[in-house]
Amino acid sequence: MEQPTAERILSDGLSRRTVVKSAAWSVPVLVAAAAVPMASASTTACTKTISTATAAYSRASATASQFIWPNLFGDGKDFTLTLTAVHALWTNMAINQANNLVLDSGMNGGEAQPSVHLSLDTLALDNTGGGEKVTFDFALGGVSMSVTNLTYKIKDIDGFMALDGKGGAERVFVSAGTGTYDSAWVQGSGTDADRWRLSTAAPNVEVAPTSSAGNVAVTVPATSSFDLTYVVNNSGRAPSDRPNQNIWLGPFTFTVSGFCKP
Incomplete structure (x- = not known):
């Protein structure tokens, strides 16, 4: 003017x-x-549907990692999904330092897609469940931001039947979202009181990496942050059998809204 x-x-x-x-x-x-x-006039409202399958990934340690989409909206700000893991519940399990939060593209849960590896070491065969809680935070330029239509898979939930009579050793629950699965193999609602786990009627205590039988497909309508807790009750194993336990998460796909610069 x-x-x-x-x-x-x-x-x-x-x-x-x-x-x-x-x-x-x-x-x-x-x-x-x-x-x-x-x-x-220099910006336009827009939405983008993105996946961790195409993001850059940085692992700082067994308890800290981050997915990065550089300059997502053209304004110089990076969009990030940050993962932070802490020990949770009983001390019969410990976070595996070599493999936890490693991004793995191998065959797991019936597909070879880049997925976050959660790995726990067995310290005792107590009839309890201990493990880790992983917090997922979405942000744009370091500022918390909500996403919608979040979907991802929890892969390869299995394990020997625990002595508590509730099902397989590996158990998962989340602070947000609902899940679908093969009810011949998996049971639960994904809450702390009713964790996703291998069904007491499952055909086998182990699920092959080429099979999707131990998977849960999770959907979250909207969130800026959520927790996923992975615990293991290895009480059903022989005293000399104390294996490392593993599940995989991903890819994470979601929609994010912002202002795109030309």
């Missing part, structure tokens, strides 16, 4: 004294008014 000059105002019949008196407040107001449409 072109600003009126002092000469033009004077030519319209105003005195020089009036121009000087009004200049201190009139110019900034005119500049601010002009800046709003310019900023609005």
Whole structure:
């Protein structure tokens, strides 16, 4: 927007004294008014559906990692999904330092897709469930941001039947979302009180990596942060049999809304 000059105002019949008196407040107001449409014109509301299968991945340690989509909306800000793991519940299990939060593209849950490996070491065969809680945080430029239509798979839930009589050793529950699965193999609702686990009627205590029988497909309508807790009750195993336990998560697909720059 072109600003009126002092000469033009004077030519319209105003005195020089009036121009000087009004200049201190009139110019900034005119500049601010002009800046709003310019900023609005430079961005467009948009949505993007993205997947961790195409994101960059950085693992800092067995308890910290991050998916990164650089400059997602063209504004120089990176979109991130940050994973933070902590020990949860009983001490019969410990986080495996070598494999936990490693991104694995091998065959697991019947597919070879990049998935986050959760790995626990057996310390004792107590009739309890201990393991880890992983928190997932979505952010744009370091600021928390909500996503919609989040979907992902929890793969290869299996394990010997625990002595508590509730099903297989590996158990998973989440703070958000619902899951679907093969009820011939898996049972539960994904809550702390009714964890997803291998069914007491499952055909076998182990699921082959080429099979999807131990998978749960999770759907979350909207979230900016959620927790997934993975615990293991290895009480049903022989005293000398204390194996490492593993599940895989992913890929994570979701929709994010923002303002795209051309």
